[in-house]
Amino acid sequence: MSLRPRCKVGRGYHTYAMLSIFADVRLWEIVALSLEVSLAAVLLATAIGLPLGAAVAVARFPGRAALVVLLNALMGLPPVVVGLAVYLLLSRAGPLGGLGLLFTPGAMVFAQTVLITPIIAALARQAIEDAWREYEEQLRSLGVHGTRAALTLIWDTRFSLVTAVLAGLGRASAEVGAVMIVGGNIDGVTRVMTTTIALETSKGDLPLALGLGVVLIAIVLVLNAAAMLIKEAAQRRYG
Amino acid sequence: MLPLRLQEVSFLHIIKPVSLAIEAGPSTIILGANGAGKSVLMRLMHGLLAPTSGAVSWNSKGGQAMVFQRPVMLRRSALANVEYALRAAGQAAGGAMDALREVGLAHLAGKPARVLSGGEQQRLALARAWALHPEVLFLDEPTASLDPSATREIEHVIQAFDAAGTKIVMATHNLGQARRLADEVIYLHQGRVLERAPVERFFSKPATAEAAAFIKGELPWG
Numbered sequence: 001m002s003l004r005p006r007c008k009v010g011r012g013y014h015t016y017a018m019l020s021i022f023a024d025v026r027l028w029e030i031v032a033l034s035l036e037v038s039l040a041a042v043l044l045a046t047a048i049g050l051p052l053g054a055a056v057a058v059a060r061f062p063g064r065a066a067l068v069v070l071l072n073a074l075m076g077l078p079p080v081v082v083g084l085a086v087y088l089l090l091s092r093a094g095p096l097g098g099l100g101l102l103f104t105p106g107a108m109v110f111a112q113t114v115l116i117t118p119i120i121a122a123l124a125r126q127a128i129e130d131a132w133r134e135y136e137e138q139l140r141s142l143g144v145h146g147t148r149a150a151l152t153l154i155w156d157t158r159f160s161l162v163t164a165v166l167a168g169l170g171r172a173s174a175e176v177g178a179v180m181i182v183g184g185n186i187d188g189v190t191r192v193m194t195t196t197i198a199l200e201t202s203k204g205d206l207p208l209a210l211g212l213g214v215v216l217i218a219i220v221l222v223l224n225a226a227a228m229l230i231k232e233a234a235q236r237r238y239g
Numbered sequence: 240m241l242p243l244r245l246q247e248v249s250f251l252h253i254i255k256p257v258s259l260a261i262e263a264g265p266s267t268i269i270l271g272a273n274g275a276g277k278s279v280l281m282r283l284m285h286g287l288l289a290p291t292s293g294a295v296s297w298n299s300k301g302g303q304a305m306v307f308q309r310p311v312m313l314r315r316s317a318l319a320n321v322e323y324a325l326r327a328a329g330q331a332a333g334g335a336m337d338a339l340r341e342v343g344l345a346h347l348a349g350k351p352a353r354v355l356s357g358g359e360q361q362r363l364a365l366a367r368a369w370a371l372h373p374e375v376l377f378l379d380e381p382t383a384s385l386d387p388s389a390t391r392e393i394e395h396v397i398q399a400f401d402a403a404g405t406k407i408v409m410a411t412h413n414l415g416q417a418r419r420l421a422d423e424v425i426y427l428h429q430g431r432v433l434e435r436a437p438v439e440r441f442f443s444k445p446a447t448a449e450a451a452a453f454i455k456g457e458l459p460w461g
Contacts, residue, residue: 137287138311141304142327142367152323156314238314239353 021211031215034192037105037179038172041112042120045172046165049117053124053164054150058132071125074118079111083181086111090182103184108192111178116168123164127157159234166227170220240299240374241406243284248293253279255430256293261375265422266407268438270414272453276430277410278379281305284408285377302328304368305377308384310360312352317344317363320352324367338370339363342396358389365396376400378409382416394419414454418442426450 021027056067088094090102090110101107131153139149154161176194183190185199193212200209241263249256254276261267261284269277282288283295285305313320321339322332339345342362347355352363361381368376378397382390397420401407411417417424417438424441426434428449434441445451 135311135313137282137307140287141285141307142324144327148327152313158314237354238351239312 018207018210021207024208024211027208027211027215029188030191030193030196030212033105033190034173034194034216035219037108037192038112038169040109041116041172042165042169044109044113045117045120045168048113049120049164049168050124050154050161051150052117053121054128054154056121057125057128058150058153068125071118071122075122077115077118078177079115079175080177080181082115083111083178086114086178086182102182103186103190105183105190107182108179108190111182112172112175115175115178116172119171120164120168123167124157124161127160127164128153131157159231159238162230163227166223170223173223174216174220240297240303242298243375244294244296245284246294246296248283248290248295250276250279250283250288250291253430254283254290257432258293259425259432259435261406261408263374263406266401266409266420267423267425268417268421269408269410269425269427270412270417270421270441270453271410271427272412274429275427277412277427278308280427281377281379281408281410302371302373303375303377304371304373305379306361306364306368306381308380310357310364312355312360312363314353315351316349317352317355317366318348320363321367321370325370328371330371334370338366341369341399342366343392356389358385358392361385361389361393362396365393365400369396369400373405375406375408378407380410380412382411382413390416414442426453428453 053071056064056071086107087102089096090099090107091097092102099106101110128150132149135149135153135156139145139152144152174194176198179185179190179192180195180198183192183195185191185195191199193216197209197212197216200206200212241261243261245257245259247256247258248254257280269280271277279288283290285303286295287305313323315323318335318339321335325332325335336345336348339348342365344359344362344366347359352360355363364381376397381397382393385393394416397407397409401420407420409420421438423435423437425432426436426441426445426447426449428447433447434445434450436446441450442454445454
């Protein structure tokens with residue numbers, strides 16, 4: 001089933017057709033599903049990535065340097081490879097096949113969580129380690145260490161951590177490869193902004209693809225602006 | 240918890256083996272040029288560094304605090320910074336405001352600590368220490384990056400600690416400050432303790448040529 005209104009390449013576009021796409025409820029359903037999936041992934045990735053980043057920042061153990069390199073490298077994970085790996089895990093014959101998650105929004109959340117946990121962990125590690133370098137002597141002098149020190153550092157770097165989380169959200173909402181593979185791009189079930197853009201462009205339904213593209217870019221812009229504003233306002237307010 | 244004893248304590252090549260005892264009572268100033276090892280010696284005493292060889296021992300476990308050259312402020316209000324120190328020490332946070340009053344920062348209690356001026360931040364660091372009622376207070380060049388009026392305020396607070404019975408152990412390269420605050424001087428030169436003397440004697444009759452040269456060389460800026 002195709003979405004109205006529809007334009008054929010080469011016939012030229014009418015402003016009306018371009019704008020009326022934003023009145024299409026299907027477009028907003030796709031946007032909503034995208035945000036639900038990406039926000040859920042960000043919540044999970046934050047719950048895993050923040051403590052992981054804090055632990056790597058503060059703890060000293062053999063192989064730590066290698067772990068830091070690995071975390072940083074994983075920030076650049078190719079989404080299609082993550083998609084493939086999660087697909088294999090979740091497929092009927094895979095180790096997690098029993099969950100029956102493949103081709104559901106749950107699978108997309110899974111894949112995006114894998115994709116952005118390293119981003120949040122690596123950025124958090126950097127921010128917390130910088131703070132630790134500044135605070136270490138003072139905290140040790142006050143007799144603060146372990147979990148209490150980690151919590152203090154997380155609280156004191158909270159604005160940098162918001163930026164890290166927003167970076168994860170931006171990456172999750174903009175990627176296409178992972179959700180395409182594990183979600184299957186099923187109309188009305190697992191079709192999100194990026195996969196719809198890819199599909200509709202190849203089908204020639206450019207107004208819907210462009211409309212979603214505009215929404216997606218707006219979201220990414222707003223996220224980045226918010227990250228910058230929060231950080232700057234906090235810098236002025238709290239030093 | 241005093242006396243604090245150092246027995247043949249060394250640290251890498253920075254501190255050569257040194258034995259000394261820090262007794263309760265009059266203020267002790269560790270004097271020496273930049274790079275003499277003052278900061279490292281204080282950190283060994285405070286327990287922030289473990290000696291390469293030798294032993295640091297306290298008479299008993301008790302309260303000690305340290306104020307650093309560059310104050311480290313947590314990203315929260317001035318009052319919350321003091322309360323944090325109290326909670327970390329397992330004490331009720333009720334005395335925090337009194338400590339701010341003591342250093343003249345009560346009117347800035349609600350301000351974020353990291354936007355305070357350098358002098359105010361250092362006074363806040365002192366309030367954090369004050370709230371803990373330490374038996375010994377270590378100060379590592381607390382006025383090195385402050386202007387004269389902020390320096391004067393800091394010195395007033397240090398004198399108040401002294402008057403309240405806290406043992407002051409402070410590192411400085413500022414001779415004027417040493418004269419104003421010290422009862423006794425430990426002179427450190429290239430990682431070695433060369434002299435330990437009451438302040439008047441140290442300045443009028445330094446026992447070593449190095450100390451004499453240091454006093455002569457530093458005096459115009461002291």
